[in-house]
Amino acid sequence: MSGIGKHVTGLQHIGLPTNDMAQTLAFYEKLGFSVAYETVNNGERVCFLKLANVCIESYENGQAVGKAGAIDHIALDVDDVEAAWAAVKAAGFLPLESEIQALPFWANGVRYFNILGPNGEKVEFSQML
Numbered sequence: 615m616s617g618i619g620k621h622v623t624g625l626q627h628i629g630l631p632t633n634d635m636a637q638t639l640a641f642y643e644k645l646g647f648s649v650a651y652e653t654v655n656n657g658e659r660v661c662f663l664k665l666a667n668v669c670i671e672s673y674e675n676g677q678a679v680g681k682a683g684a685i686d687h688i689a690l691d692v693d694d695v696e697a698a699w700a701a702v703k704a705a706g707f708l709p710l711e712s713e714i715q716a717l718p719f720w721a722n723g724v725r726y727f728n729i730l731g732p733n734g735e736k737v738e739f740s741q742m743l
Contacts, residue, residue, distance in 0.1 A: 618705055621698040626691035626740050627662065627669040631678040635659050638672050651720060660719075687728065687736035695725045695741035702729060702739065710736065 632638040639649065639661060647663040647670065654660065659674040671689070678684055692698040699714055710728045717724050726740035 618698060618701040621692045621694055621701060621739075623691045623693055624667075625669075626689040626738075626742075627671045628685060629687035629689065629736070629738070630670050630672045631675050631684065631686050632672050633674065633676055633678045633680065635661065635672065635674040638674075639663070642670065642672075653719060655717065655719075662719075685735065687738050689726070689738035689740045692739050692741050695727070695739060698739045698741075699727055702727075 630638070642663045642665075643649075645665065647665040647668075649661050650664040650669070651662040652660065655673070661672050663670045663672060695714055699709065702709060707729045710730060714725050714727050717726070720742055722743040724740055724742050726738050728736040728738045731737050
């Protein structure tokens, strides 16, 4: 495999905005998910919910549309975010950010960037450090 795909190791998470974190947690916990990581980012409560190999990143931003199609982004796990950045640009995609971003999530942080999909969805390329 060459290009972008050789750096993708799987689905990292699905980004789901919410207007009511308590209701979101209660719903997904009833399905068997549990909170794997929780933090506050730019004033927004963020919870990563895991069940088997599925991870949902829910963040309370007061802007969730509350209807089908409300998923904000799909994050792909990559083994080398710098190489993925170069491969995405070489393939003619335009990252939404001017450089690779970083957040202090999980034990050692994450580095990531996004491109825009054909339906307005963001596709995130993310490496846990």
